[in-house]
Amino acid sequence: MADKILMLILDGIGDRxxxxxxxKTPLEKAKTPNLDKFAEKGVNGIMDTIxxxxxxxxDTGHLALLGYDPYDVYxxxxxxxxxxxxxxxxPGQVAFRCNFGTIEDGKLTDRRAGRIKEGTEELAEAVNNIDLGVDFHFQEAVEHRGVLILKGQGLGAKVTDIDPHETGVGYHPAEPIVDDKENKKTAEIINEFTKKTVEILSDHPINKKRESSGKPPANIILPRGAGAVPEMKPLSENKGIKGAAIAGIPLVKGVCRMAGMDIIDIEGATGGLDTDIEAIIKGIKSNIENYDFILANIKGFDILGHDGLPHEKIEFIEKLDENLEHLKDLEDIYIAITGDHSTPVTVKGHSGDPSPILIHGEEVRWDEVAKFDERSGTKGGLSRIYGKDVLNILLDLAKIGEKFGA
Amino acid sequence: MADKILMLILDGIGDRxxxxxxxKTPLEKAKTPNLDKFAEKGVNGIMDTIxxxxxxxxDTGHLALLGYDPYDVYxxxxxxxxxxxxxxxxPGQVAFRCNFGTIEDGKLTDRRAGRIKEGTEELAEAVNNIDLGVDFHFQEAVEHRGVLILKGQGLGAKVTDIDPHETGVGYHPAEPIVDDKENKKTAEIINEFTKKTVEILSDHPINKKRESSGKPPANIILPRGAGAVPEMKPLSENKGIKGAAIAGIPLVKGVCRMAGMDIIDIEGATGGLDTDIEAIIKGIKSNIENYDFILANIKGFDILGHDGLPHEKIEFIEKLDENLEHLKDLEDIYIAITGDHSTPVTVKGHSGDPSPILIHGEEVRWDEVAKFDERSGTKGGLSRIYGKDVLNILLDLAKIGEKFGA
Incomplete structure (x- = not known):
């Protein structure tokens, strides 16, 4: 019988x-008896996500780990x-990440409109009433965040951000990065869109009320991160599996949804440092029966890497490790533990350093490595592998993989 | 002067x-003083065939080991x-693997026509007289086996098997897997072919005789495994070498022939457990002077993996090892010993686990590994390599490889 598959992504775990x-790296310094036990009974290596x-x-990291070529789909x-x-x-649509911002006399004074928490639904409704001449949808998200989808035909996605990523300046009219008809069209449309959001939002009752109570009005929508919606075959077709994801942040949820996976919402799984790791582990255990494959992303390591906080990263690693105690009694499952990229505290951002990886389960060719970290992994039986191969390796171990040839 | 190259493929050697x-794996458990001596004096690693x-x-495994991309040619x-x-x-033709079968009242009663041993040549002659409106050739092979080649133009190869792979049911009319003109045409032709084989074979004197002596008649041809004949440049052109193959089974012989290699027939090299390994080794030694490169495939490990028999797999490994004594006195040769895929006794089928690989010869960068097995290989100097690179590595070592660049 086929076994189950779990991919536990410790976001940004790798360090320098x-x-x-x-x-030492934070992972080398941390006390991680449970991770080390998994390493001892598993096969270890290092993994280049892309x-x-x-x-x-x-996004590109998770795409690779799900077996997609990010250069094709992203x-x-x-x-x-x-x-x-x-x-x-x-496919064919172009989507943007957006912020509600505050603009005064043509200059941005706040890129997040005071991290507005209420009223964005009404503001979004007003935005959606704008007449652009093309079909579009704007959707508010958490706090000041939102998403814009352009649904017209012949649209390019290679345009610059309207969001200037700083205050004290005007917004940046979008320009085509590649100078062709499609990208020009998209640039024109979102420039018109942005202009009209200012017109329509400035006098909106919600903003009048905000101003009268001393809050910055949410009187502009700032699109950025243009992307063409890719054609992505679902995992059910590509790999013959039914998958689900547990993730705190929308970006990872989005990648997994685009891969045809279900999203399992876990109360308390925030994607922040306050995330409820125990609830995530319990969520994995209570849902695995319904799926061939679960991907669970825990984000905190990445946040602390970005913030350059080694000791806090160690603490978060140790907090994870304690909770892994609850994973140990899972049977008939292959578990891969790795990162989607490194986020070294010395870099305060993502890096291309490989992530440590372990694969644990009944029939792995376990090796002599008994510690889960960046340098111990280099001595393991997996050697150095690519992110795109991880899911195939797990499918093969779990006896779900299909033979290519006779 | 250039050295010779030997690739010794222990089919399905890798295990879990x-x-x-x-x-331990069967290979780890087996006593293999000769393999270990080759490992000790060689450079070791693990190899992902595809x-x-x-x-x-x-088939796809040997294609990769000969440097072809199976995704292109298979x-x-x-x-x-x-x-x-x-x-x-x-190239342009479409070929099928076939069985002589027995059909009664529209239902298959035997997929192998009682493993018919005599008379298939006459039956094949009758089949070749069928008027299909397109050029084709049917060739009987060992026992109930045969091959059908369609030689017409505009034929697709993405059609389902006519062979239902079970008895008690009718044969399955072929359907296009990809619904286009070419595949529809092929499906129509082989459906007509199959129908006519029943008509023409049912009353054939050979079958009348079989029935009168209580044997199942061979009264239907069941095509399966459709494949388009690929365009494959021979090794002489791709790699500048003259190659030959020793293999027990037609499938591996076929891959090597398509690569432009000679086939050396060795009496007693059966591809079964009874294969004469000593004769194969002697065959290598007596033929190597005439070639740059010999590939020899020994199949038994794969059979015992499929059958899930660890102790028997160990015995067969030890039998091989004893015979490798005779290889030791070969000089001026680079020898790679590896598998075309793993066939773990726990899986009872092929798996995607890497195979151990050793390369032995005068100038290899020998390492500290002194045992040939799945886990010892991970500590070797070759690290983890791809099947497609093995022949290039050997060509380079043997000073046959050509520089790319100036």
Whole structure:
């Protein structure tokens, strides 16, 4: 009988030697008896999510880990953000990530409109009433965030961001990055869109009320991260499996939804440092019976890497490790534990350093490595592998893989 | 002066840890002083024939080891089976593997016509007299086996098997897997072919005689494994070498013939468990002077993997090892020993687990590994390599390889 598959993605887990940790990485320094037990009974290695030295995003990284070629399917973040908040997107459409912002006398004073929490639904309704001459949909998301989908024909996705990513300046009219008809059309449309959001939102009652109570009005929508919605065969077709994802952040949810996976919502799985790891582990255990494959993403490591906080990263790693105790009694399952990219505290951002990887399960060719970290992995039986191969390796181990040839 | 090259393919040698072998693989458990001596003096590694986790067939596996991309040249088993029994096949043709079967009142009663041994030549002659409106050739092979080649123009190879792979049911009319003109045409032709084989064979004197002596008549031909004959440049052109193959089974012979290699027939090399390994080794030694490169395939490991018999697999490995004594005195040769895929006794089928590989010869960068097995290989100097690279590595070592660049 086929076994189950779990891919536990410790987002940004990989790091570099840190001086104040005596040249160890946070993962090397952390006390991780449970991860080490999995490593001891498993087969270990290091993994280049896309390719050695290539710095993955969370989107391109997860695409690779699900067996897609990000160079084929990825042109920008927008479509995955849209899918991540539950919108249906279709090949041919172009999607943008957006912020509600505040503009005064032609200059941005706040890129997040005071992290507005209420009233965005009404503001979005007004935005959707704009007449652009092409079909579009704007959807508010958490706080100041939103998504714009252009549904017209012949649209390009290679246009610059309207969001200037700073305040004190005007918004940047979008320009085609590749100068052709399709991209020009898209640039014109979102320039018109942005202009009209200012017109329509400035006098909106919600904003009048905000201003009267001293809050910055949400009087502009700032699109960025244009991306063409790709054609992606679902995992059920590509790999013959039914998959589900547990993830805190919409971007990862979006990638998984686009791969045809169900999204399992776990209360308390926030994608932040406060995320309820125990609830995530329990969620995996209570749902695995219904799926061939679950991908669970835990984000905190990445946040602390971005913030450059080695000791806090160690603490978060140890908190994860304690909770892995609950995974140990799962049977008939192959578990891969790895990252989608490294986020070294010394880099304060993603890096192309390989991530450590372990695969645990009944029939793996376990090796002599008994510690889960960046350098121990280099001595393991997996050697150095690519992200695109991880799911195939798991499918083969779980006896779900299909033979190519006779 | 250039050295010779030998690729010794231990078909299905790779395995997984087996409980009743105390967590060792059959190869780890077996006593293999000769293999270990080759490993000690050689450079070792693990090898993904196609890619990590991808489960190769014997055909796609050998294609990769000969440097071809199976995703380019492989659409089905038929052409390689045809070439394997010595038929000339040409790009554009579509070939099928076939069985003589027995059908009664529209239902198959025997998929192998009682493993018919005599008279198939006369039956094949009758089949070849069928008027199909397109040029074709049917060739009987060993026992109930045969091959059908369609030689018309505009034929697709993506059609389902006529052979239902079970008895008690009717045969399955072929259907296009991809619904286009070419595949529809092929499906129509082989449906007509199959129908006519029943008409023409049912009253054939050979079958009347079989029935009168209580044997099942061979009164239907059941095509399966449709494949388009690929365009394959011979090794002489691709790699500049003259190659030959020693193999027991037609499928591997066929792949090697399609690669432009000579087939060396060795008496007693059966592809079964009874195969005469000593004769194969002697055959290598007596023929190597005439070639740059010999590939020899020994099949028994795969059979015992399929049958799930760890102890018997160990015995067969030890039998091989004893015979490798005779290889030791070969000079001026680079020898690679590996598998075309793993066939773990726990899987009872092919798997995507990497195969161990050793390369032995004068100038290899020998490493510290002194045992030939799945896990020792992971510590070797070759690290983890792809099947498609093995022949290039050997050509380079043997000083046959040509520089790319200046």
């Amino acid at each position: 030697p840190v001086k104040e940790l005596d040249g 390719a050695p030295g290539v710095i993955p995003g969370s 042109t920008g973040r927008g479509p995955f953000e849209a899918a991540g908040i539950g919108l249906e997107v279709k | 840890p087996v409980k009743e072998l105390d967590g 890619a990590p986790g991808v489960i190769p067939g014997s 659409t089905g088993r038929g052409p390689f089976e045809a070439a394997g029994i010595g038929l000339e096949v040409k």
